[in-house]
Amino acid sequence: MLRRHTDTRRLATLLATAVHLTTRAVDDALDLLDVLVATKLLARAERETTKEKVKTLPRVERASAKLAAAVQVLIEATSEQIDTSTGEVFPPAVDSVAAVWERIEAVVPRRELAAAIATIGELTSPLDSDADQAWRAQLVTRFATVRPFLELLTSVVDFGATPEGLLGRKKVAPAEIDTELLVGSWRRLVLSAPHAEPGTVDWKAYTFCVLEQFHRMLRRREIFARNSSRWGDPRAKLLSDAAWEKARSMVLASLNLPATAGEHLAARAELLHATYTEVAERLPANFQVHFGEDGRLHLAALEPEPEPASPIELRAAVNMLLPRVDLPEVLLEVFAWTGADAAFTSLTGGEARLADLGTTIAALLVAHGCNVGYTPVVGSAEPLTRDRLSHVDQTYLRHATYRAANAALITAQQSIELASVWGGGLVASIDGMRFVVPVPSVYARPNPKYFGRRGGATWLNMINDQAAGLGGKVVAGPPA
Numbered sequence: 001m002l003r004r005h006t007d008t009r010r011l012a013t014l015l016a017t018a019v020h021l022t023t024r025a026v027d028d029a030l031d032l033l034d035v036l037v038a039t040k041l042l043a044r045a046e047r048e049t050t051k052e053k054v055k056t057l058p059r060v061e062r063a064s065a066k067l068a069a070a071v072q073v074l075i076e077a078t079s080e081q082i083d084t085s086t087g088e089v090f091p092p093a094v095d096s097v098a099a100v101w102e103r104i105e106a107v108v109p110r111r112e113l114a115a116a117i118a119t120i121g122e123l124t125s126p127l128d129s130d131a132d133q134a135w136r137a138q139l140v141t142r143f144a145t146v147r148p149f150l151e152l153l154t155s156v157v158d159f160g161a162t163p164e165g166l167l168g169r170k171k172v173a174p175a176e177i178d179t180e181l182l183v184g185s186w187r188r189l190v191l192s193a194p195h196a197e198p199g200t201v202d203w204k205a206y207t208f209c210v211l212e213q214f215h216r217m218l219r220r221r222e223i224f225a226r227n228s229s230r231w232g233d234p235r236a237k238l239l240s241d242a243a244w245e246k247a248r249s250m251v252l253a254s255l256n257l258p259a260t261a262g263e264h265l266a267a268r269a270e271l272l273h274a275t276y277t278e279v280a281e282r283l284p285a286n287f288q289v290h291f292g293e294d295g296r297l298h299l300a301a302l303e304p305e306p307e308p309a310s311p312i313e314l315r316a317a318v319n320m321l322l323p324r325v326d327l328p329e330v331l332l333e334v335f336a337w338t339g340a341d342a343a344f345t346s347l348t349g350g351e352a353r354l355a356d357l358g359t360t361i362a363a364l365l366v367a368h369g370c371n372v373g374y375t376p377v378v379g380s381a382e383p384l385t386r387d388r389l390s391h392v393d394q395t396y397l398r399h400a401t402y403r404a405a406n407a408a409l410i411t412a413q414q415s416i417e418l419a420s421v422w423g424g425g426l427v428a429s430i431d432g433m434r435f436v437v438p439v440p441s442v443y444a445r446p447n448p449k450y451f452g453r454r455g456g457a458t459w460l461n462m463i464n465d466q467a468a469g470l471g472g473k474v475v476a477g478p479p480a
Contacts, residue, residue: 026157026228030218031442033153037215038446039455056123063116063123066108073104158226174201181213182206327370328377331362338412343404344396359383360392368397403471410468423465432458432475445476 002010077094094100101110108116174191182190186209193202217223224233239247251257258264283289288300335341341358354360363377363384378386413419436456437444444455462470 023227023229026225027230028442029153029157030225030228030231034215034219035440035442035445035455037211038448039440042212059119060123063119066112066116067120070104070108070113073107074100077103157228173199177201177203177206181209183213186212328359328362328366331365332358334409335362338408340405340408340412343408344401347395347398354383354388354392356383357392357396360388361396364389364393364397406469406471410464410470413466413468419466419468422467425464425466425468427465428462428470429465430460430462432460434458443474443476 002013005013077100078092080092094103104110104113177190179187179191186205189205190201190209193205196202214223218231221231221234225231226233238244252259258267288302290298290300292298335358341361344357344361346353359381360383366372367374367377367389374386374389378384378389382388410425414425419425434447434451434456435458436451436454438455441455444457446452446455447458458475459472460475461472464470
C-alpha cells in the first residue's frame with residue numbers, strides 16, 4: 001500500500017506511524033511503571049510488613065500485658081480512693097516511690113518490666129510516626145529493583161523536567177532535597193535514618209518518597225508525559241483562543257451551561273449545600289447510619305426484603321413451560337429467527353459459504369461462551385469435525401463479525417412486543433464483575449479503594465432497557 005502512494009504521501013504515512021508508535025511505547029512504559037509501583041513495590045512491601053507484624057504479635061502481647069499490669073498497679077496505688085457509698089475521699093494508698101515499686105514488683109518483677117519496655121520500643125513505631133512507616137521502611141530495601149528502570153525512564157520519557165537527580169550519590173545533605181515532599185513517616189525515614197551519617201539524609205528513602213509522590217500525581221495527571229496518549233496532558237486537546245471563541249456558544253448551548261464558570265459553580269455549590277443539609281436532617285432518624293469513634297460514616301448492611309409469593313409461583317410456572325433443549329439447539333433456532341449467523345463472514349471476503357456453517361458457528365459459540373474448548377462439541381458429522389471447527393474459528397469468528405451478529409440480534413429483538421413494553425432500547429446500564437488475576441500481568445491492576453492491592457480485571461457488561469446485551473469490555477483497573 002505504501003508503494004502505491006507518492007513520495008510525499010509515503011513520507012507522511014511513515015512519519016505518522018513513527019509518531020503513533022512512539023506514543024504507544026511511552027504509554028506502555030508508563031503502564032508498566034504503574035503496575036510496578038502498585039503491585040511489585042507498594043503491595044509487596046505491605047504484604048511483607050503484615051507478615052512481620054503477625055510474627056511479632058505474641059511478643060508484643062506478652063510485653064503489653066506486663067506493662068498494662070504494672071500501670072494498673074501504679075494508677076491504683078497513686079490515685080485517690082473514693083468511698084462510693086459515702087462519697088468520702090481518701091488519700092493514695094502509698095506515699096513513696098519505694099512503696100509503689102514494691103507493689104509493682106509484687107505483680108511484675110522490675111527486670112521483666114524493663115525487658116517488656118525494650119520489646120515494645122523495638123517492635124512498635126514511635127508516637128510521631130504514621131501507619132505507613134513500617135511498609136515504607138520495607139520499601140527502601142527494594143531500591144535495586146527500581147533504580148535501572150527509573151534511570152532509563154527519565155532519560156527516555158519527557159516529563160517536562162530534567163532527569164538529573166540523586167541516584168548514585170553516596171552522601172546527600174538536607175539542603176539538597178525538597179523537604180516539602182517529606183509527608184508523614186517519610187520525614188523520619190529520610191532525615192532521621194539511624195544508619196545515615198550526621199548531616200546527611202537517606203537518599204534511597206528520599207528516592208522512594210519522590211517516586212510515591214510522582215506515582216500519585218501521575219495517576220491524577222498533575223504530572224504528565226508530553227508525548228503520551230493515556231498519560232498525557234488532559235488539557236492538550238481542549239479548545240483555546242480563537243477556536244474556543246468560535247465554538248463557545250454552540251458548546252454551551254448543547255451542554256445547557258451558563259456563559260460564565262462562576263455562575264455554574266455557584267449553582268453546583270448551592271445544590272451540594274442543599275443536599276448535605278437534607279442528608280444531615282435525616283441522619284438522627286436513620287438507624288442504618290452511625291458515626292464511629294474515628295468520625296467516619298458507617299452504613300449498616302441492608303437486609304433483603306422477603307420475596308412475595310406471587311413471583312415465586314410465577315417463576316416456577318415459567319420454568320415448567322420452558323422446553324428442555326440443548327444450548328446449541330437454542331442458538332440454531334435463534335439463527336433461524338434472526339439470521340444472525342449470516343453476519344459471520346469469511347476473513348477473505350469471499351461470498352461462498354460452507355455447508356451447514358450455522359451448525360459449526362453454534363458449536364463454536366458454545367465452546368467459547370462456556371469456556372469448554374473444542375472437545376465437548378466435536379462430533380463425527382462434517383460440520384463438527386475438529387478441522388472444520390478450527391478453520392471456521394480462525395476464518396469467520398472475529399471482533400467485526402461478533403459485533404455485526406450482535407447488532408442483528410438487537411434489531412430483531414426490537415420487533416418483539418414484550419421487549420417494546422420494557423423500554424425503547426435507548427437507555428443502557430453498565431455494571432462490572434471483578435476477577436482476581438493471581439499472576440503478574442500488565443493487563444491486571446489493583447483497585448486499592450475497593451479490592452486492596454491484589455491485581456485483577458473487571459468485566460464491564462452493558463445492557464439496554466430491553467434486556468439486550470450491547471457489548472462487554474475487560475478493564476484492567478480503575479480509571480486513573
